[in-house]
Amino acid sequence: MTTIADRPPAVHHGATRVDGPDKVAGRARYAAEHPMAELAYACPVTSTVARGEIVKIATDRATATPGVLAVLHWGDVPHASGHEDPELALFRSPMVSYRGQIVAAVVATTLEVAQEVAAQIEVEYRVEPHDVELRSEHPGLYTPAHVNPDFDTDSFVGDVEEGLARSAITVDVTYTTPAQHNHPMEPHACTAWWDGDHLTVVDSTQGPWRGRAGIAGALGLDPGQVRVIAQHVGGGFGSKGTTRAHSVVAALAARAVDRPVRCVLARRQMPAVVGHRTPSIQRVRLGADPDGRLLAISHDVVEQTSRIKEFAEQTAVATRHMYAAPNRRTTHRLVRLDVPTPAWMRAPGECPGMFALESAIDELATELGIDPVELRIRNEPTVDPESGLPFSSRNLVACLRDGAARFGWDGRDPTPRHERRGRWWVGTGVAASVYPARAAPSRARITIDDHRRYTVEIDAADIGTGARTALLIAAAEALAAPTTDIEVRIGDTNFGEAMIAGGSMGTASWTWAIVEAADALRARIAAHDGRVPPEGLSAEAHTGASIEQLPDAARFTFGAQFAEARVDVDTGEVRVPRLLGVFAAGRIVSPVTARSQLVGGMTMGLSMALCEESRLDPEFGDFTRRDLASYHVAVNPDVGEVEAYWLDEDEPELGPLGAKGVGEVGIVGTAAAIANAVHHATGIRVRDLPITVDRFLDAP
Amino acid sequence: MPRTDSVVRIEVNGADHEVTVDNRTTVLDLLREHLGLTGTKKGCDHGQCGACTVLVDGRRMNSCLLLAVSAGGAAIRTVEGLATGEELHPVQQAFVDCDALQCGYCTPGQICSAVAMLDEVSHAWPSAVTGAAPFTGPGDLDAAEVRERMNGNLCRCGAYVNIVDALLGIGLTMRGEP
Numbered sequence: 001m002t003t004i005a006d007r008p009p010a011v012h013h014g015a016t017r018v019d020g021p022d023k024v025a026g027r028a029r030y031a032a033e034h035p036m037a038e039l040a041y042a043c044p045v046t047s048t049v050a051r052g053e054i055v056k057i058a059t060d061r062a063t064a065t066p067g068v069l070a071v072l073h074w075g076d077v078p079h080a081s082g083h084e085d086p087e088l089a090l091f092r093s094p095m096v097s098y099r100g101q102i103v104a105a106v107v108a109t110t111l112e113v114a115q116e117v118a119a120q121i122e123v124e125y126r127v128e129p130h131d132v133e134l135r136s137e138h139p140g141l142y143t144p145a146h147v148n149p150d151f152d153t154d155s156f157v158g159d160v161e162e163g164l165a166r167s168a169i170t171v172d173v174t175y176t177t178p179a180q181h182n183h184p185m186e187p188h189a190c191t192a193w194w195d196g197d198h199l200t201v202v203d204s205t206q207g208p209w210r211g212r213a214g215i216a217g218a219l220g221l222d223p224g225q226v227r228v229i230a231q232h233v234g235g236g237f238g239s240k241g242t243t244r245a246h247s248v249v250a251a252l253a254a255r256a257v258d259r260p261v262r263c264v265l266a267r268r269q270m271p272a273v274v275g276h277r278t279p280s281i282q283r284v285r286l287g288a289d290p291d292g293r294l295l296a297i298s299h300d301v302v303e304q305t306s307r308i309k310e311f312a313e314q315t316a317v318a319t320r321h322m323y324a325a326p327n328r329r330t331t332h333r334l335v336r337l338d339v340p341t342p343a344w345m346r347a348p349g350e351c352p353g354m355f356a357l358e359s360a361i362d363e364l365a366t367e368l369g370i371d372p373v374e375l376r377i378r379n380e381p382t383v384d385p386e387s388g389l390p391f392s393s394r395n396l397v398a399c400l401r402d403g404a405a406r407f408g409w410d411g412r413d414p415t416p417r418h419e420r421r422g423r424w425w426v427g428t429g430v431a432a433s434v435y436p437a438r439a440a441p442s443r444a445r446i447t448i449d450d451h452r453r454y455t456v457e458i459d460a461a462d463i464g465t466g467a468r469t470a471l472l473i474a475a476a477e478a479l480a481a482p483t484t485d486i487e488v489r490i491g492d493t494n495f496g497e498a499m500i501a502g503g504s505m506g507t508a509s510w511t512w513a514i515v516e517a518a519d520a521l522r523a524r525i526a527a528h529d530g531r532v533p534p535e536g537l538s539a540e541a542h543t544g545a546s547i548e549q550l551p552d553a554a555r556f557t558f559g560a561q562f563a564e565a566r567v568d569v570d571t572g573e574v575r576v577p578r579l580l581g582v583f584a585a586g587r588i589v590s591p592v593t594a595r596s597q598l599v600g601g602m603t604m605g606l607s608m609a610l611c612e613e614s615r616l617d618p619e620f621g622d623f624t625r626r627d628l629a630s631y632h633v634a635v636n637p638d639v640g641e642v643e644a645y646w647l648d649e650d651e652p653e654l655g656p657l658g659a660k661g662v663g664e665v666g667i668v669g670t671a672a673a674i675a676n677a678v679h680h681a682t683g684i685r686v687r688d689l690p691i692t693v694d695r696f697l698d699a700p
Numbered sequence: 701m702p703r704t705d706s707v708v709r710i711e712v713n714g715a716d717h718e719v720t721v722d723n724r725t726t727v728l729d730l731l732r733e734h735l736g737l738t739g740t741k742k743g744c745d746h747g748q749c750g751a752c753t754v755l756v757d758g759r760r761m762n763s764c765l766l767l768a769v770s771a772g773g774a775a776i777r778t779v780e781g782l783a784t785g786e787e788l789h790p791v792q793q794a795f796v797d798c799d800a801l802q803c804g805y806c807t808p809g810q811i812c813s814a815v816a817m818l819d820e821v822s823h824a825w826p827s828a829v830t831g832a833a834p835f836t837g838p839g840d841l842d843a844a845e846v847r848e849r850m851n852g853n854l855c856r857c858g859a860y861v862n863i864v865d866a867l868l869g870i871g872l873t874m875r876g877e878p
Contacts, residue, residue, distance in 0.1 A: 016796055023804030024792040024811060026739020026779035033738035111733060112724040185743050185751055185805040185856045234741070234805030235856050267744040464803025464857045596799050596862065603858025628748040628854060637829075637847040639860045 015483070017593055018469045019232070019462065028232040031204040032189035032264050039191075040069055041111045042253040042263040043118035044246070045104035046272065047096045050130035050621025051307075051338040054094040057104055058122040067113035069257040071121070072249070073104035086308040087341055088218040088248050096125065097308045098340045099622040100272025102245050107253045107261060130338035132616040134304045136174075136281045138335045141302065144312040147332050148348060151314050154331045155386055160285070163296030163327030167287025170296075171363045175284065175356040175687045179614040179623070180277040181631055182345050184463075186234020187267055188274055192250035193260035200227045203247050206240040207500025208493045209459050214243025219251055230491040233463040233501075237604075238344030239274040240463065241502040246273070268626040271614065275343025276623075278303040278313050282356040286363075287327075292370045294325035294379050299357060301332045306341040310334070313342065314349035318434050318668075319357050321556060324381035338621060344502070346604060347664035350435055351671075355608075355689065358431035358672035363685065366414070372430050372676070373400050373409060373560075384554035393651045395584035396432060396558040402647060403430075403582040407562040416683035424566035424575075427681025431672035433559030437586065437651070437660035438505050439547055443496035444513035445540035446475070446521045450532045453485055456517075459498035460490040460510045465663055466593020467506055473590050474511040474657060478518035497542070504557070504661030507589055509543070512655035516541035543655075550653060557660040559583035561602065561669045565677035572696030576606055576674055577640035586651030586660035594662050598644035601666020606642075607634035609671035613690050706769045712737065713781030721768045728752045728763040731778060739779040739808045743854070750853035753809035754778050760816035762852075779808035782815065790873065791815050794866035802857035810853045814867055817849045822874065838874035846871070 022028040059071040074091045090102055104121055108114035147153050164170050184204075191202040199221065205211040208228035216223040233240065250263035265273055280303045287296035299316040316330035345351070365372035377397050383390055404410060412428060413419075419426045444458040456475045462468045468488055476483045489495070499509035520539035525532065564578040579602050588594045611632040617624045625631040644666065651658035671689060679685045686695045709718050712735060719734055728745070731737040731754070740763060743751030747765040754763045755777040763776075782789035791814050794800070801807040818838075826835040829848040846867045847860070855863070 017799055017801070019804070020796040020799070020801065021788065021792075023801055023807050024779075024788060024795045025783055026737075026808045028804055029738060030741075030805065032742070033732070035736060110722060111729055112722040116724065183856060185749065185803060185854065186741070187743070232804065235803040237856070264742070267746065267748075464801075464805075466802070592799050593802075596802055596857075596859065599861055600802055600858030603860060604856070607858075627746060628744050629746070633854060633856060634858075634860075635852075635854060636850045636860045636863065637844075639847070639858075642858075642861045 015469065015473060015592060017466055018472055030186055030189065030232050030234050031191060031202050031230065032262055034191045034202040036191060036193065036260040038259045040107050040109055040257055040259050040261045041114040042105045042107045042249050042261050043114040044102045044249055044265065044269060045106065045118050045121045046269055047099055047101045047103045049096055049125045049127050050099040050132060052096050052125040052127040054096065054103060054123060055126050056124040062106060062117045062121055065113065065117050067109045068106060068117055069109065070107040070253065071104060072252055072256060084217065085214065088214060088243060088245060090245060090248050090252065098272060098306060098338055099620065100269065100340060102249065102273060105249045105253060107257050130621045132337050132339050132621045133618050134279050134281065134335060134337065136302045140335045141333045144310060144332065144334050147312040147314040147317065151317050155320055156329050157386055158327035160296045160298045160327045160329040164285060164287040167295045168290045169288050169364065169367045171286045171360050171367060173284055173360060173363060173687060175282045175359060177280045177352040177355060177689045179279045179616065180345060180608065180612045181271045181614055182237040182239035182274065183270065183628065183631065183633060184235030184237055184239060187265045187270060188240065188244050188246045189264040190247040190250040191260060191262045192254040194254055198225050199251055201247055201251060202229045204233050204240055205230045206233065206236040206461050206463050206502050208461065208491060209497050210500050211243050211247065212493045215247050215251060218243065218248045228493045230461050233461055236463045237346045238348060238502065241344050241500055244274050267628060271623045271626045272340040275341060276614065277345035277348065277352065278342035280315050280352045282315065284356050284360040286360050288364060288368060292368050292375045292378050294323055296327040297323060297325045298329040303334060304337050304339055304342060305334050306339050307336050309341040311342045315353040318350045318353045320386045321384055321554060322357065322432065322434060323379040324385055328386060339616060347435060347668050350668045354434065354668045355671045358669050359675050359687065362429065362676040362679065371414065373404050376400055376432060387554060389552055389554045392553040392555045392653050393586065393649055394556065394558060395647055395649055398647055399558055399560040399582040399584055403560040403562050403580060406582065406645065407580045409562060416680055420569065423568055425569060425681040426566050427677045427679065429563050429565065429673045429676025429680055431561050431669035431676060433561055433583065433665050433669040435504055435557045435665035435668055437508065437555040437557050437654055438503060439508040439512055439655055440499040440505055441542060441544035441547055442498040442509045442513040443540060443542045444517040445495065445538060446517045447536055447538035448521060448525065448532050449536040450534050454479055454481060456486060456488045456514060457495040458490055458510055458513060459493055459495040460506060461501040462490060463501045465501055465506060465597055466590050467501060469593050470507050470590035471510055471514060475514050475518065478515040504663040504665065507659045507661055508655050511589060511657050511659060512543045512546065513541055515656040516543060516546065553653060555654055557583060557585040557665045559665050559669065561673040563673040563677040565674055565681050567678060567682050567696065572693035574610055574678060574691050579606060579670065580643045581666060582645045582647065583662065583665055584647045584649040585662050585665065586649050586654060586658040588646055589657060589659050595644050597662045598666040599642045601664060602642050602644065602670050603634060603639055605667040605670020606639060606674065608689065609674040610634065610638065610690050708768050708772045710771055711775040713777055723769050725768045726764050727766040727768050727771050727776065730768040731763065737778050737780055741805050741808055743806065750813060751806050751809040753813045753853065755812055755816055758819065760813050779811055782811065790870055794870050798862045798866035800859050800862040800866040802859050806853060806855045810855065810863060813850060813853045818870060818874065838871050841871040843868060
């Protein structure tokens with residue numbers, strides 16, 4: 001029996017990533033790396049037409065190939081059931097809704113056989129004409145009932161037209177962003193096996209609990225029949241937030257062949273199968289008085305969704321919260337096209353939307369002759385501009401000022417195209433960042449044994465965010481125990497409901513549950529007079545009630561990003577030698593991994609600004625850049641100095657720690673800061689991402 | 701039936717293996733699916749991302765582009781073979797210290813690539829960004845050189861700046877600076 005003495009809170013700041021040693025040594029196992037005896041391999045076959053109907057799938061030669069165990073396809077539906085997600089309703093219909101849709105899967109005893117036979121499956125289609133081109137005047141434009149996840153589609157305050165008419169200076173411009181792909185380094189992978197009617201999957205998922213519901217629904221199971229495990233996940237960026245088709249393939253195949261099955265998507269299959277960031281066409285209109293006070297803000301968005309499922313990216317929603325103005329309008333219109341269903345990609349909504357708004361603010365600053373940092377400060381609202389709610393904490397102005405000081409912004413000559421150094425036009429730009437701060441119900445359980453060892457169990461996922469590290473730090477603080485006495489277990493639906501690693505909500509949601517469980521456990525220990533019985537003690541907490549009681553407020557993480565851009569005077573090559581961001585994200589629980597998250601977000605923002613562009617081929621209906629050779633992402637030499645800082649910010653309401661989350665805010669605004677710097681460098685305003693060399697061809 | 705498999709003798713992390721493999725099997729799949737060495741990652745299977753980088757007779761290579769049957773007799777070193785007992789290789793330790801990783805999926809490839817890259821540096825191999833003056837070795841290893849030499853290893857989480865920090869630190873050690 002052990003007596004618990006009160007200990008001072010441990011100081012863990014500066015602690016390195018707790019799973020770093022396992023990852024650098026190659027010991028960390030991802031979803032395709034779970035060792036299994038008698039493992040079979042499933043390889044998906046995807047459609048080669050964008051719209052039509054499967055007439056015939058020739059499987060005779062395939063099934064006769066040694067090593068082939070099964071070919072799953074619509075004509076041989078192994079297990080039908082009803083599911084609300086059409087992207088997971090595999091092999092249940094001959095209809096093809098987009099090019100790259102999974103139409104069959106080959107299951108074989110070896111990977112080599114499965115791959116080769118999958119490539120040889122012949123599918124005959126009755127082809128229908130398709131339309132994959134997003135246009136602002138598309139006749140199919142419609143108004144969705146809401147935008148992701150449940151925001152109002154439109155907002156109207158005052159009279160934008162009248163506000164613009166009264167403005168001394170106006171900006172009326174259209175920006176476009178291309179389709180983008182998440183492309184986490186770990187392809188979507190799942191290892192599945194059945195034990196009677198109970199299914200276990202080791203999955204690459206951002207949230208086992210939510211993934212369990214998706215898989216259960218697709219297979220017509222009760223969620224209690226499914227266990228999802230995700231110990232290490234190789235990135236997701238939104239594309240692993242909910243169940244994707246690879247998991248359903250693995251589960252169906254494992255049932256069909258009665259042995260464990262692994263399904264890993266090929267890199268070139270991912271753009272169609274796992275979702276993409278919709279391309280966007282965004283018209284922004286701003287009006288201001290001569291002092292730069294905004295009289296009107298209008299942001300109208302056109303984007304795409306698929307024929308089978310609606311995903312309405314909330315691209316203009318951030319505009320509702322950024323700046324004060326009496327007259328306001330935001331709208332979203334969609335077109336259903338013969339395309340894969342778009343989905344979440346890091347900061348869906350804010351990321352593309354703030355490229356447009358923050359570029360337009362810069363254009364307005366140029367028109368007004370007002371410094372763009374100062375212009376933003378002049379339009380700082382006292383309350384959330386459209387809801388009228390108070391901000392729980394808002395430090396955008398402090399971020400702008402701190403960032404300007406760190407970056408050396410003061411004294412900047414705003415004249416475009418005034419500084420040339422050697423072969424380079426040099427410029428600087430600024431943009432604001434914003435991302436909602438929220439939490440979702442989660443359950444945690446903490447056990448102490450009679451050796452004073454704690455075990456924390458919560459169905460969190462660490463997709464590279466540093467969740468394990470942050471949760472260990474939070475647990476140590478809440479238990480007043482050293483981290484060396486605590487084991488944090490995550491990534492298993494057996495631990496109960498928990499928020500996914502998404503929406504920048506993981507840290508807030510999970511630490512909330514851990515702190516409540518720790519408080520309950522400490523109370524139990526106190527009730528035992530500080531003694532732990534030989535069988536140990538445990539306590540658990542579920543945060544549903546606490547989150548329910550959150551007062552109404554506008555809660556956001558804010559930030560300011562500064563960029564230096566250089567543009568080659570002849571070739572138009574753009575380089576970004578320096579990015580600097582300052583953020584106000586409440587309590588930063590794990591400084592080392594939080595900094596990596598912010599730097600990583602900014603790096604992906606740089607990638608968006610300069611590299612990332614996917615196009616749908618009008619003729620053949622597929623993404624023309626499906627692999628990492630053709631879909632360019634930033635590589636090491638593309639990235640210069642990237643600095644991320646944060647302000648001490650007291651967030652009084654969002655959970656016991658007041659941690660707002662840092663996973664997404666870093667990518668918001670980066671592309672605008674870079675485009676604004678490119679304008680400052682060259683005098684050329686690039687309104688269509690990415691900023692490639694051809695944008696400068698017409699330059700004098 | 702013509703034979704579609706072969707017996708391959710290959711050394712991996714100092715251990716000799718004799719394996720019968722499908723002739724289509726890559727070294728990457730040999731490691732992951734046959735030898736249980738899943739530290740080497742499959743990111744694209746097409747030589748586009750560098751996640752599968754291993755050392756083949758000391759040189760960095762994309763193991764997804766190397767057929768096992770053509771690697772017979774080679775000595776392969778993977779991320780699992782870099783540490784000495786419990787002690788991490790200096791490059792591995794530098795990655796932990798600098799938080800030069802996030803999701804960790806590109807990390808083994810980055811580390812194997814870096815180990816070979818540093819060897820290339822110690823042999824004064826120039827790179828595409830080496831200027832008119834000859835590259836003399838670790839003393840000339842600056843951030844631009846590291847970035848260029850590591851450009852075949854993609855990282856989607858955006859750990860590049862910390863990877864550069866980690867490897868510049870190793871460069872300092874190589875030239876005897878603290």
